[in-house]
Amino acid sequence: MSKPDIATLVKLQEAETEVVRLQEVLERVENEKNKLASRLKQFETALNENQEELERAQKACRDNELEIKTIDERIVKSNENLRNVTTNKEYQVLLREVDDNKKRKDALETELLELMDEREKSSGIVTESQKEYQMLEEQIRSEQAEIEKRSSEDRALLNEYLEQQEEIGKTLDPKLMDRFRRISKMNQGSAVTQASEAVCMGCFMNIPPQMYIEVQRGNELVSCPQCSRILYYGTIK
Numbered sequence: 001m002s003k004p005d006i007a008t009l010v011k012l013q014e015a016e017t018e019v020v021r022l023q024e025v026l027e028r029v030e031n032e033k034n035k036l037a038s039r040l041k042q043f044e045t046a047l048n049e050n051q052e053e054l055e056r057a058q059k060a061c062r063d064n065e066l067e068i069k070t071i072d073e074r075i076v077k078s079n080e081n082l083r084n085v086t087t088n089k090e091y092q093v094l095l096r097e098v099d100d101n102k103k104r105k106d107a108l109e110t111e112l113l114e115l116m117d118e119r120e121k122s123s124g125i126v127t128e129s130q131k132e133y134q135m136l137e138e139q140i141r142s143e144q145a146e147i148e149k150r151s152s153e154d155r156a157l158l159n160e161y162l163e164q165q166e167e168i169g170k171t172l173d174p175k176l177m178d179r180f181r182r183i184s185k186m187n188q189g190s191a192v193t194q195a196s197e198a199v200c201m202g203c204f205m206n207i208p209p210q211m212y213i214e215v216q217r218g219n220e221l222v223s224c225p226q227c228s229r230i231l232y233y234g235t236i237k
């Protein structure tokens, strides 16, 4: 191995560091977007529940009103029949019927007042939560758009670094490229690091003296015995 390879590897590492950083940023952004979407979804579910509640209250009112109407018709009919009765017994039966129906109607009317009250409350809740939902939706949409804008810049940058790595890769021995990839994977995106005062700056372990001399000479690629990172000495640009 010759010295220029080290310089190339250092460039490759610089791009790798950026690639890993940007991938992490983009992943966080994706999580953030998902979190916002699920918050909106939760609110939507609550809104739907409120709407269902209102529909139930509306139906209860309608059912009650319909029953009152039926009873009214029955009372009218019983009153008509009262005019045609011939016996006292029939008269008593019909009178009781009218009386029972009137009682039932009273009870229904009392119930209807409560049901109407519930319907009104429920309607207020729906209106309120629709307003809140619209506000939240607007807020979340704009946050998501902002996130999208930022992350598209990061994605473009990530692609630049990936292309840069590909270009560098063309000039490197494929075996060396494989070695770089493998070590990078082991160390969360760090495959090449400086050795300073006989210490690996990647894992901060001491490098054996003979090995450190080889690193300083730079005639061959030396891996740290602890973390496997490829070591270089001094500042390489």
Ligand SMILES: [Zn+2]
Binding pocket: 200, 201, 202, 203, 204, 205, 224, 225, 226, 227, 228, 229
């Ligand atoms: Zn090390």
